[in-house]
Amino acid sequence: MSAGDARGGGTDREAVRDIDRSPVANADVCVVGAGPAGALVADRLAADREIVVLDAGPRFDPADRLARQERAIRPSYDRPDVWGGGGERDAYSNAGERFYPLNHARVKGVGGSTLHWQGMVMRLHEDDFASETARGVGADWPIDYADLRPYYAEAERELGVAGASDNPYAPPREEPHPMPAFEPSYSDSLFAEACEELGIDMHSVPNARNSEPYDDRSACVGYGTCQPVCPAGAKYDATVHAERAEERGATVIDRAPVQRLEHDADRVTAAVYATPDGEEHRQAADAFVVACGGVETPRLLLLSESDDYPDGLANSSGTVGKFFMDHLFAGVGGTLDEPTRQNHVGFYTSACDQFYDEADAQTAPFKLEFFNYAGPSPVEMALTGDDWGDALLERLRDGYGTHVAMGGLVEQLPRSDSYVTLDSDRTDGHGNPVPEIHWRVGDRALRTVERANEIQRSVLEELGAEIEWVAGPDATGPAYHHMGTTRMSDDPEAGVVDADCRTHDLDNCWIASSSVFPTGGAMNPTLTIAALALRVADDVERRF
Amino acid sequence: MELTRRDAVAALAAVGATGGVALAARRTSDGPGAGGDAADGGEGGDSLPDEAVVRASMTAVATVLYPSEIDGVEAFVGGFLDGRLDGSTHAEGVRAAVGELDAAARSWHGAPVADLTERDRDRLLREVGADTAAEDPDGTLAERVRYYVVNELLLGLYASPTGGELVGLENPQGHPGGTESYRRGPR
Numbered sequence: 259m260s261a262g263d264a265r266g267g268g269t270d271r272e273a274v275r276d277i278d279r280s281p282v283a284n285a286d287v288c289v290v291g292a293g294p295a296g297a298l299v300a301d302r303l304a305a306d307r308e309i310v311v312l313d314a315g316p317r318f319d320p321a322d323r324l325a326r327q328e329r330a331i332r333p334s335y336d337r338p339d340v341w342g343g344g345g346e347r348d349a350y351s352n353a354g355e356r357f358y359p360l361n362h363a364r365v366k367g368v369g370g371s372t373l374h375w376q377g378m379v380m381r382l383h384e385d386d387f388a389s390e391t392a393r394g395v396g397a398d399w400p401i402d403y404a405d406l407r408p409y410y411a412e413a414e415r416e417l418g419v420a421g422a423s424d425n426p427y428a429p430p431r432e433e434p435h436p437m438p439a440f441e442p443s444y445s446d447s448l449f450a451e452a453c454e455e456l457g458i459d460m461h462s463v464p465n466a467r468n469s470e471p472y473d474d475r476s477a478c479v480g481y482g483t484c485q486p487v488c489p490a491g492a493k494y495d496a497t498v499h500a501e502r503a504e505e506r507g508a509t510v511i512d513r514a515p516v517q518r519l520e521h522d523a524d525r526v527t528a529a530v531y532a533t534p535d536g537e538e539h540r541q542a543a544d545a546f547v548v549a550c551g552g553v554e555t556p557r558l559l560l561l562s563e564s565d566d567y568p569d570g571l572a573n574s575s576g577t578v579g580k581f582f583m584d585h586l587f588a589g590v591g592g593t594l595d596e597p598t599r600q601n602h603v604g605f606y607t608s609a610c611d612q613f614y615d616e617a618d619a620q621t622a623p624f625k626l627e628f629f630n631y632a633g634p635s636p637v638e639m640a641l642t643g644d645d646w647g648d649a650l651l652e653r654l655r656d657g658y659g660t661h662v663a664m665g666g667l668v669e670q671l672p673r674s675d676s677y678v679t680l681d682s683d684r685t686d687g688h689g690n691p692v693p694e695i696h697w698r699v700g701d702r703a704l705r706t707v708e709r710a711n712e713i714q715r716s717v718l719e720e721l722g723a724e725i726e727w728v729a730g731p732d733a734t735g736p737a738y739h740h741m742g743t744t745r746m747s748d749d750p751e752a753g754v755v756d757a758d759c760r761t762h763d764l765d766n767c768w769i770a771s772s773s774v775f776p777t778g779g780a781m782n783p784t785l786t787i788a789a790l791a792l793r794v795a796d797d798v799e800r801r802f
Numbered sequence: 803m804e805l806t807r808r809d810a811v812a813a814l815a816a817v818g819a820t821g822g823v824a825l826a827a828r829r830t831s832d833g834p835g836a837g838g839d840a841a842d843g844g845e846g847g848d849s850l851p852d853e854a855v856v857r858a859s860m861t862a863v864a865t866v867l868y869p870s871e872i873d874g875v876e877a878f879v880g881g882f883l884d885g886r887l888d889g890s891t892h893a894e895g896v897r898a899a900v901g902e903l904d905a906a907a908r909s910w911h912g913a914p915v916a917d918l919t920e921r922d923r924d925r926l927l928r929e930v931g932a933d934t935a936a937e938d939p940d941g942t943l944a945e946r947v948r949y950y951v952v953n954e955l956l957l958g959l960y961a962s963p964t965g966g967e968l969v970g971l972e973n974p975q976g977h978p979g980g981t982e983s984y985r986r987g988p989r
Contacts, residue, residue, distance in 0.1 A: 324817065324818030325818055327817070327818070327976060328817050328818060328957070328976075331817075331957070331961070331975060331976055332937065332949075332953065332957070333936065333937060334936065334937045334938050334939065334949065440981065441985055442985070443984045443985055444984065444985055444986060444987050444988075447987075469981075477981075478981050479978035479979075479980060479981070480973050480977075480978055480979050480980045480981050480983070480984070481975075481976060481977070481978050482973065482974070482975040482976065482977070483975060483976060489978075490978065596988075597970065597987075597988035599983075599984065599986065599987065599988065601971060601974070601975055602971065602972075602973045602979070602983045602984035603973075603981060603984045604975070607984075630984055635974070635975040636960055636966065636969040636971055636974060636975075637957065637960040637961045637965075637966075637974050637975050637976060638975070640956045640957075640959075640960040641937065641953045641956055641957060642936075644933040644934045645933075646866065646867040646927075646933070646952070646956070647866060647867060647868065647869055647870065647924075648869045648870055648871075650867075650869070650956075651869040651871075651968060651969070654960070654968075654969045655968075655969055655970070658969050658970065658971065659969070659970050659971075
């Protein structure tokens with residue numbers, strides 16, 4: 259696909275500005291990655307310490323967001339084009355049972371994947387932390403819900419979460435959400451009647467999107483393109499904390515992909531990074547926080563192999579890269595014989611967690627979502643097809659207006675044969691082997707996709723819908739939540755990091771990422787990533 | 803349904819008026835794989851049509867692309883182009899594509915786009931191949947006309963509230979129409 263035409267957001271001023279990307283002297287902490295985890299850690303530590311953050315991608319100009327939105331709407335751009343993804347920098351390989359579209363699942367740059375995320379922020383359930391004990395499969399986390407609970411509350415305040423306490427299936431919470439929930443949609447009211455007939459409970463859903471002005475950011479104004487870009491800044495993204503960290507004295511260096519971590523037997527000593535001028539630099543620090551997501555984090559550790567760590571840094575357990583997981587999507591959609599008022603906003607407002615904690619060894623936890631954006635967007639329809647004038651308008655009127663759909667997320671179990679490694683046959687623009695993804699999901703997840711489909715189908719049939727598509731076991735795909743590749747464990751032989759997310763092998767190296775999740779649950783992971791990042795910051799502060 | 807310059811302002815709020823120099827001279831890629839310096843067309847800067855020709859041609863094409871129940875096309879397109887012809891490389895692409903379309907009109911129909919009958923304008927767009935082409939700012943003439951002329955004008959209309967209302971969606975994707983309409987039932 260083309261990535262040309264500058265107004266579509268393919269360029270930015272930073273590219274031509276002369277920026278000092280040299281290392282910071284006397285750095286206390288070096289954070290690798292300026293996504294939500296790295297930015298939160300940097301922000302939390304910046305007031306009292308010398309912090310430097312290195313990110314592989316650019317610092318995007320906020321003035322380009324409308325242009326990026328145009329890219330999201332226009333058919334000539336793929337999803338990675340919106341934020342300049344792809345190419346040599348982001349090359350990867352697939353060698354697993356299922357294809358994993360990595361560059362659709364991430365954004366590189368200051369803000370990371372929160373730049374394109376949907377912005378749903380649920381807490382994991384209590385049993386998600388004890389899957390092996392409570393459900394008889396998977397692994398127990400070395401921490402439990404109570405350990406993370408205060409950090410969840412803090413993360414909700416940091417991100418700005420609009421939510422309500424009407425969900426009887428959610429884990430216990432101590433205080434209301436920072437903002438009121440978004441009101442249910444018109445189509446929610448249609449679903450509500452059907453769900454009441456079937457005994458299915460609907461409730462609000464927490465959004466990291468401002469339902470009112472919050473933290474000097476606008477309330478949502480309804481652009482309807484949340485995923486992949488919010489021009490209003492009402493949807494949280496990690497530029498909020500990256501910029502705040504800089505205001506507190508941190509240094510954020512963009513376009514600075516870390517090539518390897520230099521180390522001795524028990525400490526990381528420097529992050530070696532490349533800059534656009536072709537130079538390599540060496541950032542020394544007392545402590546390091548690796549926050550590169552579920553694929554680049556294990557890749558960086560594997561690229562940092564040495565005589566001390568011949569199988570990859572921090573990999574004495576042999577589990578770096580292992581247990582790669584994502585959530586599986588389950589969905590059913592169709593049409594009614596009445597208007598359903600879809601595509602006014604790009605987020606959903608009602609969900610159902612009723613079946614989540616019925617999970618056991620045979621059935622995974624799953625959640626259900628009631629879409630507000632079912633069916634085609636008229637403006638996107640208008641830009642394709644060989645008609646215009648009255649014929650086009652007639653096609654748009656026929657195609658828009660009566661769709662309904664439900665989605666859902668399903669947990670996949672951690673499996674040692676689902677993993678990320680290095681592809682020795684292919685290198686990136688710096689000559690480093692690219693990540694090679696081997697993704698497998700397992701029968702429990704696929705059975706549960708089917709179970710979710712049964713419920714979704716029953717709701718749509720109760721509504722009187724003509725069902726037009728089913729995302730079932732054969733058509734499911736990832737929710738772009740890569741997790742699990744440097745798992746947390748109390749046992750140094752079974753995991754990469756301990757309960758504090760500090761590597762077992764290296765005293766001054768932490769990992770803040772969904773890569774530490776021993777299991778994934780079925781809730782969107784970013785609130786848990788944020789809570790763990792705040793907890794990492796506390797631990798770094800305690801020890802350094 | 804009447805389109806006004808106010809609708810044009812709303813359309814620009816949706817897809818972005820870049821405001822003069824904001825995106826000008828930005829052609830360098832912000833990501834590997836971005837085709838930063840690809841040519842927009844066969845015409846260099848010297849041969850770009852002047853502003854009046856671009857506006858007249860775009861307005862004339864819009865009368866073909868927009869549904870017949872729409873009035874006020876000239877004011878709408880004029881207002882929309884006020885924001886889009888802003889000195890950016892995108893604006894340059896629009897000018898170049900209009901120039902090439904106009905050249906084709908003169909060559910094949912003996913008159914500039916703006917002077918053709920509505921029927922011949924429709925024919926011209928189809929002869930160029932803009933009806934079946936997929937938009938591509940770096941592509942063939944058909945693909946560039948689809949991108950810079952046809953889809954430019956359709957984007958302006960259908961990302962605006964008035965265009966959305968034609969379809970039954972008063973807050974179309976791309977328009978910051980607030981968070982009330984999604985809660986309202988059909989009228």
